[in-house]
Amino acid sequence: MEVRNLFDIKGKAIVITGAAGVLCGEMARALARAGARVAVLDLNGEKAQALAAEIRAAGGEAIGVMVNVLEKPSLEKARDVVLEEFGKVDVLINGAGGNKKEATADERQPFFDLPPAAIQWVFDLNFIGSVLPTQVFGKVMAEQGEGVIINISSMASYRPLTKTISYSAAKAAINNFTQWMAVHFNQNYSTNIRVNAIAPGFFLTEQNRFLLTDEKTGEPTTRGKQVLAHTPMGRYGTPEDLIGTVIWLISDGAKFVNGAVIPVDGGFMAYAGV
Numbered sequence: 001m002e003v004r005n006l007f008d009i010k011g012k013a014i015v016i017t018g019a020a021g022v023l024c025g026e027m028a029r030a031l032a033r034a035g036a037r038v039a040v041l042d043l044n045g046e047k048a049q050a051l052a053a054e055i056r057a058a059g060g061e062a063i064g065v066m067v068n069v070l071e072k073p074s075l076e077k078a079r080d081v082v083l084e085e086f087g088k089v090d091v092l093i094n095g096a097g098g099n100k101k102e103a104t105a106d107e108r109q110p111f112f113d114l115p116p117a118a119i120q121w122v123f124d125l126n127f128i129g130s131v132l133p134t135q136v137f138g139k140v141m142a143e144q145g146e147g148v149i150i151n152i153s154s155m156a157s158y159r160p161l162t163k164t165i166s167y168s169a170a171k172a173a174i175n176n177f178t179q180w181m182a183v184h185f186n187q188n189y190s191t192n193i194r195v196n197a198i199a200p201g202f203f204l205t206e207q208n209r210f211l212l213t214d215e216k217t218g219e220p221t222t223r224g225k226q227v228l229a230h231t232p233m234g235r236y237g238t239p240e241d242l243i244g245t246v247i248w249l250i251s252d253g254a255k256f257v258n259g260a261v262i263p264v265d266g267g268f269m270a271y272a273g274v
């Protein structure tokens, strides 16, 4: 076997939710450059279309589809578009997710006053927002008898981060769901379906900028300084830092890797703080 071919993902039909966002947008570009056919799915349909057009202009193959990961009919419509264009779904990356201020316990808003609706919103986006796409696109994989699913977890899943109560709980649920789904597919549908997750460390993006940098001065907040001090590699991640792990998990290079959550975190998880 040619070892290089282990990581070949040419021609794979890859659906990415939240693909107009910072991290998954970069994944979409990189996977298309590696020869995959990419369906850019996002609540922001205009941004999804624009990214797909950018990928096509650069010589890649991509379609942009507006989707709400919290509404099954919307996902089913997107699935029909993807099947019409690509004829199959090899990979689903559940990238839609995030946090918001209203569900963040801090000096402005103590835990006791957090609105239930905000807690629910964040939990739903991060947990239900991966379960529903897995129902819709996972069913296609069950029928095909093969497929790969990658969930996007977080450092908050292993040990909860301060302030982000609902986000941490939902990402912990994602790790559990990753294991549950891996076993469920194999036992009931096919041993050629793998479900894994990536747990990124800290990447400075829109969802966490308000926590990590001072909105007025742009300087790191106390929390931002703590994150950097707790990351042995001494920096935030960049979106490109996730690409190698995504390609590996999609490819035959990871064909016996199943139910795993892979940290990509500059050593954050390994560091006890002393």
Ligand code: NAD
Pocket (backbone or CB within 6 Å): 017, 018, 019, 020, 021, 022, 023, 024, 041, 042, 043, 044, 067, 068, 069, 070, 094, 095, 096, 097, 098, 099, 125, 129, 152, 153, 154, 155, 199, 200, 201, 202, 203, 204, 205, 206, 207, 208
């Ligand atoms: P982002 O906000 O840039 O992207 C998220 C995308 O999801 C946006 O384009 C948004 O329009 C889309 N989205 C939101 N609600 C949706 C819905 N209901 N249906 C469909 N799409 C929807 O965020 P990001 O930082 O690129 O994060 C991507 C993933 O990585 C998220 O799951 C996030 O929790 C996770 N993550 C991020 C970090 C980080 O440091 N940024 C760290 C760990 C994990």
